[in-house]
Amino acid sequence: xxxxxxxxxxxxxxxxxxxxxxxxxxxxxxxxxxxxxxxxxxxxxxxxxxxxxxxxxxxxxxxxxxxxxxxxxxxxxxxxxxxxxxxxxxxxxxxxxxxxxxxxxxxxxxxxxxxxxxxxxxxxxxxxxxxxxxxxxxxxxxxxxxxxxxxxxxxxxxxxxxxxxxxxxxxxxxxxxxxxxxxxxxxxxxxxxxxxxxxxxxxxxxxxxxxxxxxxxxxxxxxxxxxxxxxxxxxxxxxxxxxxxxxxxxxxxxxxxxxxxxxxxxxxxxxxxxxxxxxxxxxxxxxxxxxxxxxxxxxxxxxxxxxxxxxxxxxxxxxxxxxxxxxxxxxxxxxxxxxxxxxxxxxxxxxxxxxxxxxxxxxxxxxxxxxxxxxxxxxxxxxxxxxxxxxxxxxxxxxxxxxxxxxxxxxxxxxxxxxxxxxxxxxxxxxxxxxxxxxxxxxxxxxxxxxxxxxxxxxxxxxxxxxxxxxxxxxxxxx
Numbered sequence: 001x002x003x004x005x006x007x008x009x010x011x012x013x014x015x016x017x018x019x020x021x022x023x024x025x026x027x028x029x030x031x032x033x034x035x036x037x038x039x040x041x042x043x044x045x046x047x048x049x050x051x052x053x054x055x056x057x058x059x060x061x062x063x064x065x066x067x068x069x070x071x072x073x074x075x076x077x078x079x080x081x082x083x084x085x086x087x088x089x090x091x092x093x094x095x096x097x098x099x100x101x102x103x104x105x106x107x108x109x110x111x112x113x114x115x116x117x118x119x120x121x122x123x124x125x126x127x128x129x130x131x132x133x134x135x136x137x138x139x140x141x142x143x144x145x146x147x148x149x150x151x152x153x154x155x156x157x158x159x160x161x162x163x164x165x166x167x168x169x170x171x172x173x174x175x176x177x178x179x180x181x182x183x184x185x186x187x188x189x190x191x192x193x194x195x196x197x198x199x200x201x202x203x204x205x206x207x208x209x210x211x212x213x214x215x216x217x218x219x220x221x222x223x224x225x226x227x228x229x230x231x232x233x234x235x236x237x238x239x240x241x242x243x244x245x246x247x248x249x250x251x252x253x254x255x256x257x258x259x260x261x262x263x264x265x266x267x268x269x270x271x272x273x274x275x276x277x278x279x280x281x282x283x284x285x286x287x288x289x290x291x292x293x294x295x296x297x298x299x300x301x302x303x304x305x306x307x308x309x310x311x312x313x314x315x316x317x318x319x320x321x322x323x324x325x326x327x328x329x330x331x332x333x334x335x336x337x338x339x340x341x342x343x344x345x346x347x348x349x350x351x352x353x354x355x356x357x358x359x360x361x362x363x364x365x366x367x368x369x370x371x372x373x374x375x376x377x378x379x380x381x382x383x384x385x386x387x388x389x390x391x392x393x394x395x396x397x398x399x400x401x402x403x404x405x406x407x408x409x410x411x412x413x414x415x416x417x418x419x420x421x422x423x424x425x426x427x428x429x430x431x432x433x434x435x436x437x438x439x440x441x442x443x444x445x446x447x448x449x450x451x452x453x454x455x456x457x458x459x460x461x462x463x464x465x466x467x468x469x470x471x472x473x474x475x476x477x478x479x
Contacts, residue, residue, distance in 0.1 A: 005074050007081070009034060013089060014130065018046060023084060031084040032069065035145070040076040045381035047078065049147040054080055056146040064116035066133055066144035082144055088136055090197070091129035097204040097232060104239075104272060106134065107198050108265045109141030114194060114258035117143060118187045123150050125185065127193035128172040129200070150185075170216040171206050172196045175249050178217045180343035188251040191258060195246025202239070203231045207247060214347060221249065221343070236278035239268055245283060260286040308341045316348060316450050323473035325458075338454050350450040351375065357460040364464035365408055367455050368438075373411045375445075380414035391416050397444035401437040435471045442472065 003009055009024035013033065022034045037046060050071065057068030057080075067083040090106075098106065110132065117124060124131070125148040133142045174192035176183040199207045207225030210216040225247055228240035242264055248254045255261040263286040271278045304326075311324050326334045345352045355371030379390045394416055398405060402419040406412045413419065425433060445451050455461070455469070 003036060004034060004072060004077060004079050006072070007032065007034060014091065016130075021089075026081075030069075031086070033066075033082045033084045033144075034072075035080040035082070037078045039383075041384055042078060043381060043383040043387075045383075048381065050078060050080055052149075053145055053147040056149050057082075057144075060120065060122065060146065062116055062120050062122075063140075064113040064142055065146070066142045068146075080145075085133075085142075086135065087133035087140075087142065089130060090132040090134055090201075093134065094129055094200060095204065098201050100202075100235070101272060103198075103201045104265070104269050105139040106141065106201055108262065108269055109134065109139050110194050110197065111258050111262035111265050113141045113143055114187075114190050115262050118190070118258050121151050122146075123152075123185065123187050124190050125149060125177065126169055126172075127190050127197065128169040129197060130169065132197065170210075170213060171208070173216065173220055174251075175220045176251060178220060178343075180217065180221055180346065183251060186251065187257065188254050191246050191254050191261060192248075192251075194258075194261075195243050195254075198243045198246065199225065199228060202235060202243065203228055205231070217347075236268070236272075238278055238280045238283070242268070242283055255284060256287055260284060304337055305340050308338065309344050312341065312344060312348075312350075312450070312452060316350075319446075321473055321475070323469070335456055338456075341452065341454075345450070345452045348450060349448075350452060351445060352452050352454070354454045354456070356456040357458060357462075357465070359457075359460045362462070364462050365468060367461065367465060368468065369409050371453055371455070372409050376409060376411035376415055380411070387415065393444050393447065394441070397440045398437055399440075401433060404434050404437050405441055431467075435468060438468060439472060439475055 003022070006027050007024050009022035011023050013021040013023055015021075016038075018038055020036050020038060022036065024032055024034060026032055037050065039046065042050075054068055054071040057065065060068075066085070066087075069081045069083055072079040072081060097103070110127075113132075114124075114127070124143055124146065126145065127143070131143055131145045133144055134140075135142075172193040174185075174189040175181055176185050177189055196207060199205075208216070208219035208223055210219050225244070228243055229235050229237055242261075246254055246261070255264075264281075264283055267281065268278050308324065308326075311322050314320075315322050326338055328334050339354075342352045353371040353375060355367035355369070357367045380387065382390065394412070395402065398416075398419075400420060401422055402412070402416060403422045406416075406419055424430070442451060453472075455465075461469070
């Protein structure tokens with residue numbers, strides 16, 4: 001199959017929505033797996049993910065990672081090439097529940113791989129059968145495709161704006177990856193995803209079923225899966241409990257590390273190999289091998305959160321802006337409270353934008369700029385038709401004054417391209433023009449999505465930002 005020069009592709013492994021996976025050989029006879037992007041005009045986001053997967057995979061020296069060989073560009077075709085060590089992708093092996101002893105070996109292999117990976121300070125963030133490679137002879141498990149991987153013990157949860165921009169495979173997504181929880185993403189996100197995989201391996205089905213992204217998000221956040229022993233009564237109860245622990249909604253209720261998980265799985269395997277049964281034992285006895293558990297967040301103030309939700313619902317219904325102030329002493333949880341509104345906003349198809357004022361003197365409107373920068377970057381990463389639609393809408397809304405917004409938020413140019421220069425005006429008229437064009441920006445965004453703009457630490461706001469905030473709150477067009 002002559003799809004990529006320099007490679008002979010023998011067979012299709014998988015056909016995904018955005019890429020096709022092949023097995024084949026390079027010109028020197030080396031066996032490879034090739035991930036070939038479907039689109040001949042991939043979006044900036046697709047190219048960024050492909051480059052990230054290549055850079056990350058090439059630098060990572062771990063037996064838990066499939067070796068990344070090269071990033072190939074041939075004309076308008078883009079491909080990532082991996083070493084083929086003869087393993088099988090786990091999704092090729094799934095269907096009916098695996099034989100228990102084999103499933104237990106696989107669970108041990110997954111825990112070993114994650115323990116090694118996390119030992120290299122790496123979070124994979126897309127643990128799923130499509131990214132797990134199993135050696136049928138040894139049971140050794142490796143991870144592949146590091147498109148979303150990150151280094152570090154934890155990273156902030158992405159301020160996700162729309163369901164289609166979620167990072168990871170929806171059925172295996174951890175609750176904190178949905179962007180609806182005010183939690184950082186750390187290695188325990190991989191343990192949740194591994195729990196979904198183990199549930200599927202042991203029962204032959206996923207813990208949840210859903211038909212769209214919002215359905216998957218709701219499932220991971222709010223639904224409780226049936227215990228495995230209800231679906232497969234022959235399973236040892238302690239194995240069912242172990243997997244259910246991995247599927248805990250709150251990260252602190254899971255295993256703190258893959259190493260602690262591995263110790264319990266090895267205990268299970270040793271008992272099963274010796275006696276063909278597994279006696280109950282206390283799970284997590286090796287939790288001390290991990291890091292201290294993360295303290296729980298401050299108790300949620302349901303009454304105050306309900307007030308915020310009610311304000312949002314009024315805005316959606318009346319299409320009129322509201323200004324809501326959240327007051328309180330420092331450290332009582334104001335920011336955490338407002339961030340809990342994010343899930344309500346996103347579930348309604350809204351945009352949740354966040355900016356923060358700084359006590360140090362900054363340029364005017366700095367918090368507004370911080371709030372809109374991620375939005376414009378994400379719009380720029382949309383596929384070509386979607387990006388063109390946003391470009392047209394923004395050009396129409398901003399007219400000849402768009403450069404005023406670009407001067408404040410240069411990321412706008414990633415969506416619109418170059419904008420015309422703006423004629424100078426007297427200070428008072430220039431201020432009025434800026435307020436108007438910023439309001440027009442919000443009007444363009446709210447044609448499809450209600451916008452929630454969270455400005456933190458308002459006590460440090462500059463005078464110009466306060467004027468802009470007052471202007472937006474007192475004019476009826478945006479919602």
